[in-house]
Amino acid sequence: MRIGLTGTPGVGKSTLARLLADAGRIVIDLNEWAKLHGAIAGEDDDGTVVIDTERINLDDMPSDCIIDSHMSHNLAVDVVWLIRLDPRPLRQRLAARGYTISKVMENVEAEAMDLILQEAMAEGRMVIQRDGTHRSPEELLTSFMQATTEGIKSSDLEDVDWSDALLEGI
Ligand code: DAT
Secondary structure, three states: OEEEEEOOOOOOHHHHHHHHHHOOOOEEEHHHHHHHOOOEEEEOOOOOEEEOHHHOOHHHOOOOEEEEOOOHHHOOOOEEEEEEOOHHHHHHHHHHOOOOHHHHHHHHHHHHOOHHHHHHHHOOOOEEEEEOOOOOHHHHHHHHHHHHHOOOOOOEEOOOOOHHHHHOOO
């Protein structure tokens, strides 16, 4: 099964990907893959690599793998693992990364407005959504694994509601 590991930058995808790789799973960093396979569309204003997902052929990837990218839900993966994070700690994590204020706010607002969830559902993906705010990476992984190995027939969306953060002005 090909799993797309997605979420707003900073929610914890790479941390989870590392745990999976340590456990012996094949993990593909989509940025690296896109560079190797000529699927880079360019860079946005702040130098972030933009991947042209149309130029990525999933059949070139192993049939069992985890694809780490905030764009992996745009690929025809079998299931999407979507990590969510309260916008307030997300803001702190992104600021600690040295992102500009506008880039921090763009991502924080996208998270508060469920942007990736909406995109993934619009693409018709089967989505497992889990809140990483109060879970360790290990707990998060266990939760995704349980939902996946139990046999997925429909999306499984854990409730998240950060409307209070929006009211607070985040
Ligand atoms: P992403 O790959 O989604 O951009 P990351 O894995 O680089 O995110 O994590 C961003 C930061 O958050 C990094 O400093 C590690 C920390 N982090 C990741 N998962 C966490 C968790 N479950 N609990 C606490 N901190 C976490």
